[in-house]
Amino acid sequence: MQAKQYIGESWKHGILIIGAILVLLPFYMMVSMSLKSQQEIQSISGGLIGAQEVQTFPVCVKTGYSEETCTTKPYIYNYWFAFEKAPIPRYLMNGVIVTLSIFIIQVLVALPCAYALAKLRFYGREFVFSMVLFCLLIPVHGIALPLYVMLAQAGLVDTYSALILPWTISVFGIFLMRQFFMTVPDELIDAARMDGMGEYSIVWKVMLPTAIPALLAFxxxxxxxHWNDYFWPRMVITGNRDLFTPPLGIREFRGGIDSDEFGPMMASIVTVTVPLIVAFIIAQKRFIEGITLTGMK
Amino acid sequence: MIIILIFPLFLAGGISFTDYNLGNKSLEWIGLENYEKMFSRKTYVKMIWATATYVIVVVPISVVLGLCAAMLLNSLRFGADIYKTIFFLPVMATLLAMAIAWEFTLHPTLGIVNSFLANGCGGAREFIFGFHWLPWVDSQQSWYHVACANNMDFPYWLKQKNTAIWTICFIGIWQAFGFNMVLYLAGLTGIPRELYQAAEMDGAKSTWEQFKLVTWPMLGPTTLFVVTITTIRTFQVFDTIEILTKGGPSKTTYVMMYAIFEKAIQQNLTSIGAAITVVFIGFILILTFFQRYIIEKRVHY
Known part of the structure; x- marks a missing residue:
């Protein structure tokens, strides 16, 4: 019996390891290419990190840097040159600005709405809620084009507003928070009202603290x-590099260096991908819970 | 308050249902012309075809893989968390970046996949991946053997007409199945243990019988949800297409989202883009109502 269990367990691990290798393959390729020199990439040699020989990089010299600056180890060169060629910190900053503003405005809108829908009695509440349910069905990508036309008419293409505005009203956020607020006992709110709190301060001082877990998931x-979104920024940002979000930056990098050098390109891609992955690995329980909670409604 | 907030959504929907020529200063009513174009031109037929292929391939495979992975992980004694993290990585990673990483992994001359295949000519790899172990495959005629014989003529994956869409599908599955797995894992923890004991008493001894009797029916709501959300997501595939194939070679990967983008933004044919958008939203709404219908009919115990 014991032996049989071991065999069962090992073939399961076998299958899962093969799956894991397939899943990790592009990650391996990405990291490896960002560390190796162009010759090593082209001859597919050097394993994960390559030989790391100090060498002079011709593309770098051609770009106009002194020979001294261009003579270094491949991994240093790749990352240094990636940052030299494109304003990567700027792209990352844009990513942070856009995702954070979207989230903050979403919360500012969704919390009062959800509170009203869950706890206040007003004429047409059922109708409004059914509207919310209907909006949940509309695919975001589907209305991208009309949204784009509206923004173009308003002259907002190529601005931060274009990146942020369409996402500020999260129907999904309203729905999620409403479901959560339904579970908060009415007595709590009545008590707050007795204490003389206004409806708005009830939302921020009473409801918000109880909603932290749901809010975190959201x-x-x-x-x-929104950090990973590529479609929308690609539509509304046409040429202004100062507004590029990280995925747009990656795209530009690929177009720019394509034929010359792959190392710096991969270095930029790694830099953009790393923040979320690190955050995920540190707080993976929360991430997986968050995604499943929001997924399962 | 909410009415004002939802209003743009409806206005947006409204615009997409008119066929005015937007973008120009003058607006002209052209009726159904755009739709006629859409259903008569070859490009759009190919577009529907590519989208349908992608959805029909990616949805079932990623759902089944997700379920299998979840069941495997659930039955493990140790190490499940590590696999869970690894399989979930593609969901978190920026898809655009991963698409480029895949492009190089599958690159005909620089890629690790083709060099792996080329180094395996005549060896065990040829036996395994050339399917020589299947009784009906002639080892001299297998694709692997032919490629080895023709000066390492392995597929160009993304650059070749007959492989591009499948490669894109593969990347889609690679990205989606971890998400489904996590949802199924959550679903599995919700099944009470007593049900398995009861099933065993009723004579369902084998794993397969227990799966058929308990696991699968209990996962019904999860499956329905997973299928719907995966379908909606796969319909919206864009990143991989835009960066890797641009709809080519010869429109074999010309999916709807990319068509909308190309027509409306790059070629400034807003009205045609809007027509495609309407068809697109139509598809999604039909799917969603279909799902609601099934929920009401079947998923009650």
Whole structure:
């Protein structure tokens, strides 16, 4: 019996390890290419990190840097040159600005709405809620084009507003918070009213603290989605590099260096991908919970 | 308050249902012309075809893989958390970046996949991946053997007409199945243990019988949800197409989202883009109502 269990366990691990290798393959390729020199990449040699020989990089010299600056180890060169070629910190900053503003405005809008829908009695509440439910069905990508036309008419293409505005009203956020607020006992709110609190301060001082877990899940959902979003920025940002979000930066990098050098390109890609992955690995329980909670409604 | 907030959404929906020529200063009513174009031109037929292929391939495979992975992980004694983290990585990583990473992994001359295949000519790899172990495959005629014989002529994956869409599908599955797995894991923890004991008493001894009797029916709501959300997501595939194939080679990967983008933004044919948008939203709404219908009919115990 014991032996049989071991065999069962090992073939399961076998399958899972093969799966894991397949899943990790592009990550391996990405990191490896960001560390190796162009010759090593082209001859597919050097394993994960390459030989790391000090050498002079011709593309770098051609760009106009002195020979001294251009003579270094491949991994240093790749990352240094990536940052030299494109304003990567700027792209990351844009990513942070956009995702954070989206999230904050989403919360500012969703919390009062959800509170009203869950706890206040007003004429047409059922109708409004059914509207929210209907809006949940509309695919975000589907209305991208009309949204784009509206923004173009308003002259907002190529601005931060174009990146942020369409996402500020999260129907999904309203729905999620409403479901959560339904579970908060009415007595709590009545007590707050007795104490003389206004409806708005009830939302921020009473409801908000109880909603932290749901809010955290929603935060993860929102930030991940908008940090990684490529479609929308690609539509509304046409040429202004100062507004590029990280995915747009990657795209530009790929177009720019394509034929010359792959190392710095991969270095920039790694830099952009790393923040979320590190955050995920540190707080993976929360991430997976957050994504499943928001997923399962 | 909410009415004002939702209003843009409806206005947006409204615009997409008119066929005015937006972008120009003058607006002209052209009726159904755009739709006629859409259903008569070859490009759009190919577009529907590419989208349908992608959805029909990616959804079932990523759902089944997600379920299998979840069941495997659930039955493990140790190490499940590590696999869970690894399989979930693609969901978190920026898809655009990973698409480029895949492009190089599958690159005909620089890629690790083709060099792995080329180094394996005549060896065990040829036997395994050339399917020589299947009784009906002639080892001299297998794709692997032919490629080895023709000066390492392995597929160009993304650059070749007959492989591009499948490669894109593969990347789609790679990205989606971890998400489904996590949802299924959550679903599995919700199944009470007593049900398995009861099933065993009723004579369902084998794992397969227990799966059929307990696990699968209990996962019904999860499955429905997973299928719907995966379908909606796969319909919206854009990143991989835009960066890797641009709809090519010869429109084999010309999916709807990319068509909308190309027509409306790059070629400034807003009205045609809007027509595609309407068809797109139509598809999604039909799917969602279909799902609601099934929920009401079946998923009650």
């Amino acid at each position: 935060a993860i959902f929102s930030v991940v989605a």
